[in-house]
Amino acid sequence: MENFPLTSEDQHQMLAEIGVQHFGEMLKCIPEKLRNPKINLPEALSELDAQKWFCELAGQNITLKQNLSFLGSGCYEHFIPSIVRHVVSRSEFYTAYTPYQPEASQGSLQMLFEYQSLMCELTGLEVSNGSHYDGATALAESLMMALNHTRRNNILIASSVHPEYRLVARTYLQGTHGVLEEVSFSPDFAFDLNDFKKKLSPEIAAVVIQSPNFFGLVEDLTEIEKLVHANGSLLIMMGHPLSFGFFKSPGEWHADIACGEGQPLGIVPGFGGPWLGYLVTTKALMRRIPGRLVGMTKDHEGRRAFCLTLQAREQHIRREKAPSNICSNQALCAMMACVYLATLGESGVKQIAELNLENANYLRDSLGAVPGIEVLTKGTIFNEFVVKFSKPIQKINGELRKRGMIGGLDLERFYPTLKNQTVFCATETKSKAEMDRFVSELKRISQ
Amino acid sequence: MNVESHINLEQDSKLLFEKSKPGKSGTPLPKRKFQNRNFGKLIPQSLQRASGARLPQLTESELIRHFINLSRKNFSVDTHFYPLGSCTMKYNPKINEDIAGLEGFSWIHPYQDISEVQGMLRILHELSTALSEITGMAEVSLQPAAGAHGELTGMMITRAYHLSRGDTKRTRVLVPDSSHGTNPASAGQCGFEVVQIPSNARGRVDLIALEAALDDRAACLMLTNPNTLGLFEDDILQICEAVHRKGALLYYDGANLNALVGNLRPGDMGFDIIHLNLHKTFSTPHGCGGPGAGPVGVSKTLIPFLPVPSIVKKDGQYGFDYNRPASIGKVKSFYGNVGVLIRAYVYIRMLGLDGLKRVSHDAVVNANYLRKKLSTIYNVPYNDFCMHEFVISTSNFDSKGLHAGDFGKRLLDYGIHAPTVHFPLIVKEALMIEPTETESKEMLDRFVDVMRQIHREANESPDILKNAPYTTPISRPDEVLAARNPVLSFRDIER
Numbered sequence: 033m034e035n036f037p038l039t040s041e042d043q044h045q046m047l048a049e050i051g052v053q054h055f056g057e058m059l060k061c062i063p064e065k066l067r068n069p070k071i072n073l074p075e076a077l078s079e080l081d082a083q084k085w086f087c088e089l090a091g092q093n094i095t096l097k098q099n100l101s102f103l104g105s106g107c108y109e110h111f112i113p114s115i116v117r118h119v120v121s122r123s124e125f126y127t128a129y130t131p132y133q134p135e136a137s138q139g140s141l142q143m144l145f146e147y148q149s150l151m152c153e154l155t156g157l158e159v160s161n162g163s164h165y166d167g168a169t170a171l172a173e174s175l176m177m178a179l180n181h182t183r184r185n186n187i188l189i190a191s192s193v194h195p196e197y198r199l200v201a202r203t204y205l206q207g208t209h210g211v212l213e214e215v216s217f218s219p220d221f222a223f224d225l226n227d228f229k230k231k232l233s234p235e236i237a238a239v240v241i242q243s244p245n246f247f248g249l250v251e252d253l254t255e256i257e258k259l260v261h262a263n264g265s266l267l268i269m270m271g272h273p274l275s276f277g278f279f280k281s282p283g284e285w286h287a288d289i290a291c292g293e294g295q296p297l298g299i300v301p302g303f304g305g306p307w308l309g310y311l312v313t314t315k316a317l318m319r320r321i322p323g324r325l326v327g328m329t330k331d332h333e334g335r336r337a338f339c340l341t342l343q344a345r346e347q348h349i350r351r352e353k354a355p356s357n358i359c360s361n362q363a364l365c366a367m368m369a370c371v372y373l374a375t376l377g378e379s380g381v382k383q384i385a386e387l388n389l390e391n392a393n394y395l396r397d398s399l400g401a402v403p404g405i406e407v408l409t410k411g412t413i414f415n416e417f418v419v420k421f422s423k424p425i426q427k428i429n430g431e432l433r434k435r436g437m438i439g440g441l442d443l444e445r446f447y448p449t450l451k452n453q454t455v456f457c458a459t460e461t462k463s464k465a466e467m468d469r470f471v472s473e474l475k476r477i478s479q
Numbered sequence: 480m481n482v483e484s485h486i487n488l489e490q491d492s493k494l495l496f497e498k499s500k501p502g503k504s505g506t507p508l509p510k511r512k513f514q515n516r517n518f519g520k521l522i523p524q525s526l527q528r529a530s531g532a533r534l535p536q537l538t539e540s541e542l543i544r545h546f547i548n549l550s551r552k553n554f555s556v557d558t559h560f561y562p563l564g565s566c567t568m569k570y571n572p573k574i575n576e577d578i579a580g581l582e583g584f585s586w587i588h589p590y591q592d593i594s595e596v597q598g599m600l601r602i603l604h605e606l607s608t609a610l611s612e613i614t615g616m617a618e619v620s621l622q623p624a625a626g627a628h629g630e631l632t633g634m635m636i637t638r639a640y641h642l643s644r645g646d647t648k649r650t651r652v653l654v655p656d657s658s659h660g661t662n663p664a665s666a667g668q669c670g671f672e673v674v675q676i677p678s679n680a681r682g683r684v685d686l687i688a689l690e691a692a693l694d695d696r697a698a699c700l701m702l703t704n705p706n707t708l709g710l711f712e713d714d715i716l717q718i719c720e721a722v723h724r725k726g727a728l729l730y731y732d733g734a735n736l737n738a739l740v741g742n743l744r745p746g747d748m749g750f751d752i753i754h755l756n757l758h759k760t761f762s763t764p765h766g767c768g769g770p771g772a773g774p775v776g777v778s779k780t781l782i783p784f785l786p787v788p789s790i791v792k793k794d795g796q797y798g799f800d801y802n803r804p805a806s807i808g809k810v811k812s813f814y815g816n817v818g819v820l821i822r823a824y825v826y827i828r829m830l831g832l833d834g835l836k837r838v839s840h841d842a843v844v845n846a847n848y849l850r851k852k853l854s855t856i857y858n859v860p861y862n863d864f865c866m867h868e869f870v871i872s873t874s875n876f877d878s879k880g881l882h883a884g885d886f887g888k889r890l891l892d893y894g895i896h897a898p899t900v901h902f903p904l905i906v907k908e909a910l911m912i913e914p915t916e917t918e919s920k921e922m923l924d925r926f927v928d929v930m931r932q933i934h935r936e937a938n939e940s941p942d943i944l945k946n947a948p949y950t951t952p953i954s955r956p957d958e959v960l961a962a963r964n965p966v967l968s969f970r971d972i973e974r
Contacts, residue, residue: 038841046848046920055840058847061713061800062743069744071612076831079574085953086825090583091733092598097586099595106812107588113506115539115546118579120766124550127571128769129896135951136891138492139553140767143546144516146495149969154532159967163769165624168812176668179909196812203808205787207638207670250526278518302811303599304589305624306770318965320680324768329961332633332946336492337956341965347664349904352673357664360625360758360773364766371546374495375505377536383508390513403539412522429592441590464512 069302096301100466101438102395104416104457105246106167106194107304108272108296110384111461116298116371120364130363134339141338144363145326154373154381155290156283157312162324163366164309164358167293168197171240171270172204173322173356174289174311175212178238178266180355181320185209186235188228192245193270194216201240201465210237221247221409221418223256233261242270242292242318243279248409248416248455249394250275250389253285261286266317273297273310275414277385280311289313298372299365306312308365315364319345322356324363387460388415391467398471404478408453416457418443418450421478425454430476437470495545496969498544499535505542527635558729560922562849564868564899564911565707566739568761574829575762575822584821589813592796600797603789603814606824607774611836612732613827614733614753615746615775620785624675626693628736628755629773630701631750636752636777636784637699637728637808638669643805645785649698649727654675655684657708657903659734662701671698678905682708682861684718693725703732704748705739707911709846709865719749727871728752728781736760737842737915738866741835744870751778760838763825772819786810793818806860841916842867844924849914852927860906879941883908886933888955889947893929 038046052058053147059067065465077085096109103109121128124384131137131144151160164170175187177390187205189198191214202212213231216224223241229329232239239260243251253269269287276282282290295301313321319342327341347354376384392415399419400407409417421428425442432439440454458467519527537545554561561568579585579795587596592836603621610619623629632654641649652666653674663673674692682705685936693700700722704712712718722729731745731753737760740744745753757763765771777785782922787806788799801949830838845867850869854862857871871881887897897909948954966972 036837036841036916038844038916039921042920043841043844044899046844047549048750050844050847050851055844059711059725059840061711061864063716066715066743068742068745069615071741071744071832073609073612073835074828076834079826079829082574082825083578084576084830085828086821087581088596088604089602090578090581092584093587093603094595095586096588097582101588103588103590103842107590109586109588118767119546119550121576122547122550122941124553124555126576126764126766127556128553128767129556129561129563129566129568129765132957133554133887133891133897134662134929135888135948135953136551136554136896139549139551139766142492142494142549142552144767145758145968148967149494149496150534152535152968152970155533158951163629165770165816166812168809169628188924194812199809200812203635203810206635206807207668229869230934238818252523253525254525276528277532279526281532281754284529300585300818302585303587303596304815305811306816306818318967325967326964327961328966329883331953331955331956333954334823336951337953339956339958339961341958341961341967344962346660349658350664351660352663352667354664354667356662357627357631357661357668358625359661360756360765360770360771361770362624362766363770364764367767371542374535374537374542375539376508376534377499377504377973378531378534379536380504380506380508381534382531386511386518387509389518390511391654392518393516394513407792410855412526433592433595438591438595443502457521 057098057135063253076206085159093256099436099438100470102456102458102470103438103440105441105455106196106293106299108457108459109301109461110296110459115375116368119371120367125296125367126364131340134337137212138338141326143367143370146327147366148326150370150373151310151312155272155312156281157290158314158315159318159321161321162326163362164311164323165362166305166307166309168200170291170309170311171197172201174268174291175201175210175238176355177289177317177320178268179208179210179399181317182237183264184235184237186211186213187240188213188215188231188236189240190215190223192221192223193240193242194246220339220411221245221249223251225255232259236263236265238266238268240268244272244275244414245409247418250279250412250414259288272414273318277381278389288317294369297369298370306362306365308362308369323358323361335342391458392416395456395467398467402471402475402478405474415459416455418453418455420453422452424452429478435473437473491548492648494969495537496533498537498541498545501536502540502650504538505539519808529569552750559894559896560925560926562898562912562914562920563814565734566899567726567913567915569762569915570917571762571764572826575825578825579821597721597797600689600790602821602824604792604797606820607790609827610755610774611776615744616774616784617779618785619774619776620775621790622770622786623773623775624811624816625769625771626754626756626773627661629775630661631668632775632810633752633754634665634669634671636781639807640728640781640786641698648695651696652698653692653700658701659707659732661733667760682710683712683714686714686717689718691728692719693721697725697727699728699730701730701732703735705735705866709868710861710863711866715748734759735867738839738906741832742839742841751781757819757823760923762826763819763822768818770816772816813890827893838916845914845916845918849912849923853930856931868911870909870911872908873910874907876937877938881937881941881944883910885944886910887946889933891948892950895904895929896924902973956962
C-alpha cells in the first residue's frame with residue numbers, strides 16, 4: 033500500500049486544486065447503487081510473502097528441466113542462448129508501448145524490421161508481419177487473407193495439421209462465408225493425394241498443409257503445389273520454423289503464405305504462451321497481410337529511419353472495414369526470435385536442424401528395435417514421429433511418470449481411431465545417454 | 480577521419496545483415512553425435528533446402544552491443560513518463576517478471592498431465608475467480624491473447640447466443656462514435672454490420688439515437704465506460720435497460736477499467752460480456768506492442784458459449800473442462816498467454832482489494848488534477864469531472880498550421896512520451912491524456928510546466944513544434960515514402 037506515489041498531503045493539495053472537498057464529489061455522475069460493491073479477494077501479500085507463495089506454487093509443477101521429456105506436438109523444448117533473455121529483459125524494450133511515435137521507438141522498430149528480414153530469409157518468402165498471437169491465429173488470419181484475395185469460399189486443410197490450429201481456424205470462420213473441409217492422410221501419415229484431388233474444386237480459395245506434419249512426417253509438396261496453383265488457389269504452408277534450416281523452405285515450395293508457431297525460436301514453453309505467430313507472404317499479398325508492418329524510410333535529414341507502415345490496412349484507420357482487428361500482438365516474442373535467429377546465424381540454424389534430425393532418427397531407430405513398439409512414421413522426419421504400443425498410452429505415460437520421465441501426446445485425444453499411438457519428440461536438447469535411458473525404460477514398460 | 484566515424488553508437492542504424500561477416504557465430508552449438516549419418520545423402524534431395532537460410536553472422540559480443548544500443552533508442556515506462564490515453568502505461572512491478580520467469584512456470588509443457596502442473600492450474604483458476612469478483616461477471620475465460628482478441632471472442636459469443644435462440648435477424652452491432660477502432664473492426668471481422676451511435680453534447684451516448692438504432696436487428700451495443708473522453712456514461716442504467724428491453728446484449732470494452740477497478744463493476748452495471756486488458760489495468764508490460772492478454776467475462780446466461788477449455792476445480796484437483804457443447808470453440812491454441820496471466824495474478828495478490836481501490840482512486844485524482852491545471856492553458860472540450868483520462872484539443876492553433884501531433888512530437892524533446900493523438904475522432908485535434916496512478920505529483924507538475932512552455936512556443940514560434948523533435952535519434956520519418964515504396968526487409972533494401 034505504501035507503494036503509491038501520492039502521499040496523503042499530495043492528495044489533499046490535489047483535491048483542493050481540483051476544487052473538491054472529497055474524492056466522492058468527482059464521482060457524482062455514477063449511480064449510487066453501483067458504488068462500493070462487495071468484492072471477495074484474498075488479503076494483500078507483502079513482496080516477501082508473494083515471492084515465497086508463488087515460488088511454492090512453481091515448485092508444485094514438474095518441469096521439462098527436472099524430468100526427461102519427449103513431449104512435442106506443437107510445443108518444443110529447444111536450447112535458448114542466454115543472450116535472448118538478456119536482450120528482451122531490457123526495460124527499454126519490455127516496458128515500451130507500440131511504436132506509434134517512431135522518433136521515440138527506433139529501437140523497437142529496427143528490432144521488428146530485423147525480425148521481418150530474418151523471417152523472410154528463413155521462410156524464403158518476401159513480406160513478414162511484425163507477429164501474430166500464435167500459430168493457430170496466424171493460420172486463421174491467413175485463411176481470411178485467402179478468402180478475401182480469391183473471393184472464393186472454401187478452404188481445404190490437411191487433417192495432419194495440428195488439431196488445435198484446425199479448431200481455432202473453425203472458430204474464426206464463424207460469421208464469414210468460409211467453409212473448411214479436411215483432406216485425410218494415408219496410413220503412413222502422408223497427405224492423401226487421391227482424397228485431395230476429389231475435393232479440389234474451383235471454389236477452393238486455399239489449401240493448407242503442414243510439413244513436418246502433426247505426425248512428424250516431412251511432406252513432398254511437388255505435386256500438391258502444381259495442383260493448387262493450376263486451380264488458382266493459394267498454398268498455405270505451416271511448419272516447425274527450425275526445420276526450414278535443413279528442409280525446403282515455404283518459398284522454395286512456392287507457398288503463397290507461410291505461417292505457424294514461432295515458439296521454437298528462443299521462446300520458453302511457458303504452458304502454451306505467450307508465443308509467436310509467424311506469417312510471411314509474397315509481395316502480391318502484401319496489402320492483405322494482417323497486423324503491424326515496419327518499413328524503412330528516411331527522416332527529414334535524410335537519415336535512415338523506421339516506422340510502422342501500410343497502416344491503412346489496420347483497425348485504427350479503417351475501423352469496421354479493416355480486414356483484421358488485430359492491435360496488440362506479440363512484439364516482444366518476435367524480438368526473442370530476432371535475437372535467437374541472429375545468434376544462431378546462417379550455420380547455426382542448419383546445425384540445430386541437423387542435431388534435431390540425428391537425435392530423432394536415433395531415437396526412432398532405437399525404438400524400432402524394441403519388441404512391442406511399432407514405429408508408424410516411417411518416412412522422412414525432422415524431430416518427432418509416431419509409435420504404437422500394445423497398451424494404452426495413458427498407461428505408458430503413467431509408468432514413465434513414476435520413473436521421472438514425460439512421454440508423448442496420446443493421439444487418441446484428437447484422432448479417436450489412432451489408438452495406443454503417441455508422438456515422441458527428440459530435439460537437440462537430448463543426449464545419447466538420455467535417449468538410451470528412455471529406450472531401456474520403454475523396453476520394460478512396453479512388455 | 481571519414482564521416483562515418485563521427486556517428487556515435489546511438490546513431491548507428493546499421494542492420495545485423497550489414498554488420499555480418501562470414502565465419503562468425505553467436506553461440507557454440509553441440510557437436511554432432513552421430514557423425515556417420517550424412518543426412519544430405521540419406522534424405523531425398525527434393526526435400527532439402529537448396530542453400531542455407533541467409534542469416535547474419537556475428538559474435539555474441541557484437542550482438543549484445545547491437546541490441547543494447549538499439550534499446551537505448553526507445554522511450555519506455557521505466558525511463559519516461561508516458562501519458563498515453565486509453566493505453567494505461569502504468570509502472571510494471573519487477574516481481575511480476577521474476578515470478579513469471581520461474582522455471583516451474585516457464586519450462587512446463589501445455590500437454591503435460593494435469594497432475595504435473597497443479598501449481599500452474601491453481602494460479603489460472605484463482606486468477607479467473609479473482610477477475611470474476613473484480614468485474615462482477617459469472618465466469619471469465621483467460622484464453623484471448625489481447626484486447627482485440629477478447630472483443631472478437633465476445634462478438635462470437637454474441638452471435639452464438641442469438642443463434643441459439645433461433646434469432647437470426649440480429650446482424651448489427653452498435654458502437655458509439657467515440658469507440659476504439661478495434662470495436663467496429665472486431666464486429667466487422669465477425670460478420671456484423673456496424674452502426675455508429677453519435678455522442679451527445681455532454682460527450683456521452685445519445686440515448687435518443689440509441690433507442691432509434693435498437694431494433695430487432697441489433698445484436699449488441701459495445702461500450703467503453705468510462706468512454707474515450709474519460710467520462711463516465713452516467714445514463715448507463717437507462718442504456719442497459721434499453722438494450723436489454725430490445726433483446727440485444729451489452730458489451731464492455733475493458734480498456735478503461737483502470738478508472739473503476741475495485742470501486743465499480745461492469746457486471747453490476749448490467750454488462751453481459753466484457754473483455755479486460757491485463758496489460759493495461761493489471762500492470763503487465765506492453766513489450767513494444769505485446770504480448771498482452773484479453774480475458775473475457777460473461778453473465779450467467781452466456782457461460783455455455785465461452786471458449787473451451789475452462790479451468791475447474793473438482794475433488795481438490797485442478798483440471799480442464801472441455802465439455803461445453805454450445806461453446807464457440809477455441810480462439811487460441813492451448814490456454815492463453817499464460818506468462819502474462821501469471822504477472823497479472825501476482826499484481827492482484829500484492830494489492831488486494833484495498834490496493835485495487837487505491838489504484839482507481841489515485842488514477843482519477845491524477846487525471847482530474849492534470850485536467851484542472853491544463854484547462855487553464857489549453858482548451859478542454861468536455862471540461863467535466865473526468866475519470867482516469869481526459870482529452871484536450873489544440874484546434875485553436877489551426878491558424879498557425881499546428882496539429883495535435885505537433886504538440887506530441889515536441890513533448891518528446893522534453894523527455895515525455897506523446898499522449899494519444901487525433902483520438903477520439905469526435906474531438907478535433909485531440910490529445911488524450913492518461914497519467915495513471917503510478918505517477919507522482921512532482922511528475923505531473925513537471926508535465927504541466929512543459930505543456931505551458933510548449934503552449935508558449937506554439938504561440939510565439941510555431942515552427943519549433945512543426946519540426947520537432949530535435950533530441951531523438953531521428954527527426955520525423957517520411958511516412959508517405961515508407962508507404963509508397965515499401966521497404967519491409969533487408970531483401971527489399973538489396974533490391
